[in-house]
Amino acid sequence: MASNEETTGPVSKEDIEAAEKLKNEANEYFKKQNYNSAIELYTKAIEKNPNHAVYYGNRSISNLRLENFGYALGDASKAIELDRGYTKAYYRRAAAHMSLGKYKLALKDFEYVTKVRPNDQDAKMKFNECNKIVKKIAFEKAISVDKKEVNIADSINLESMTIEDEYEGPGLEDGKVTLKFVTELMEFYKQQKKLHKKYAYKILIDVKAYLQKQPSLVDIKVADDKKFTVCGDIHGQYYDLMNIFALNGLPSETNPYLFNGDFVDRGSFSVECIFTLFSFKLLFPNHFFMSRGNHETLDMNRMYGFRGEVTSKYTAQMADLFTEVYNWLPLAHCINSRVLVMHGGLFSKDDITLDDIRKVDRNKQPPEDGIMCELLWSDPQPMMGRAPSKRGVGCQFGPDVTANFLQRNGLDYVIRSHEVKNDGYELAHDGKCITVFSAPNYCDTMGNLGAFITMNGKDLEPNFTTYEAVPHPDVKPMAYANSFLSMLCQ
Known part of the structure; x- marks a missing residue:
């Protein structure tokens, strides 16, 4: 992840250290399920060091917990932009997509991880699970088109x-x-x-x-x-x-x-x-x-x-x-x-x-x-x-x-x-x-x-x-x- 630090210019050693300290504080709030305070501190960490994917990834999961799916999506995408190999960011973006009912976009994220990590069993399992959901929804839609006139109450x-x-x-x-x-x-x-x-x-x-x-x-x-x-x-x-x-x-x-x-x-x-x-x-x-x-x-x-x-x-x-x-x-x-x-x-x-x-x-x-x-x-x-x-x-x-x-x-x-x-x-x-x-x-x-x-x-x-x-x-x-x-x- 450090290799991406040139993305928005150099960050001083002091700022890098300060950002890590803020992230660690934020993690403590996250563990206590105080997500708003965690988000505030992850945001401050990002201000100190905007080049570190984990800060965005952590803020993404905090926003997911608060049902801020739009913010979670943006943060996960930024984390991926900073570090294409950061698997958790793909999972978090997928979770945001799924929460918004965009299952096919979630599936794309899992598919990408399985391609870049063909031996990752966890990624394979998540891809298969998501694929099942996508197929099930497609099947339900097909049935509901066939049964358009069927009224369950009747x-x-x-x-x-x-x-x-x-x-x-x-x-x-x-x-x-x-x-x-x-x-x-x-x-x-x-x-x-x-x-x-x-x-x-x-x-x-x-x-x-x-x-x-x-x-x-x-x-x-x-x-x-x-x-x-x-x-x-x-x-x-x-x-x-x-x-x-x-x-x-x-x-x-x-x-x-x-x-x-x-x-x-x-x-x-x-x-x-x-x-x-x-x-x-x-x-x-x-x-x-x-x-x-x-x-x-x-x-x-x-x-x-x-x-x-x-x-x-x-x-x-x-x-x-x-x-x-x-x-x-x-x-x-x-x-x-x-x-x-x-x-x-x-x-x-x-x-x-x-x-x-x-x-x-x-x-x-x-x-x-x-x-x-x-x-x-x-x-x-x-x-x-x-x-x-x-x-x-x-x-x-x-x-x-x-x-x-x-x-x-x-x-x-x-x-x-x-x-x-x-x-x-x-x-x-x-x-x-x-x-x-x-x-x-x-x-x-x-x-x-x-x-x-x-x-x-x-x-x-x-x-x-x-x-x-x-x-x-x-x-x-x-x-x-x-x-x-x-x-x-x-």
């Missing part, structure tokens, strides 16, 4: 599913979700038991039928003297979801909620989270709302655990049905025509209106750009204007973009989720862009608080409640994730 035969005598869990009453059912279900799940597949399928079929009738932007009316709660990402952290209800009361017609996307993935109790939330949606359709997040998508579910979890606890067919249901989740909600809530953020264009959001055809996997993509993926930035996304999808938008959007659409402020925050929430853009994140100690590693927002209909003033993580059974996050991805991120 093809489920509930009558043929029998409830075994030994099943002791909650049951739907006359095929309907009741408060008794949801209350029993939540307790049943706390004991790590499984809802009968017949009831699980019925809930999904009914939720899909309801969501299909909803617009892409749902208008919510909250009376002056009534409370409304907005929660951010839950990410399969079922016991923390139960804690929210313990702190803030169960959802009801007098205690309405909006859950703002990313209900699943990473946390290993995603099935429990989504069936609880969907049950409340069916029970209180006009007082319980759910927005689509970037993790209610096929590529994310394939990599980050939800698809594996559903297949393990139920069937691959049910995993496909979830994909079908998620396609119908609304993309945004507007409270009293004054507060817009979406999972990701604002847009790369200036002239977007609420009507444009209403007109989005959402029944699909999100495209790589445009309104739907940006609602699910964008992030605020402190600088004015816009920048390419650190995630490699969507955009980053500044305070001026937020102010212009609010003025154009007669709004007071926006609420979004999508990013871990140490306090569980963050006010940006003069308080006009609020992030709320409801999964405390995210992935059992980040040490962050969770938060939710309460407001009343009259002034819509946001109030923040924060809380720590609660204990959960010993099932690690990412237990069902694609093992290949975690292997690449070592």
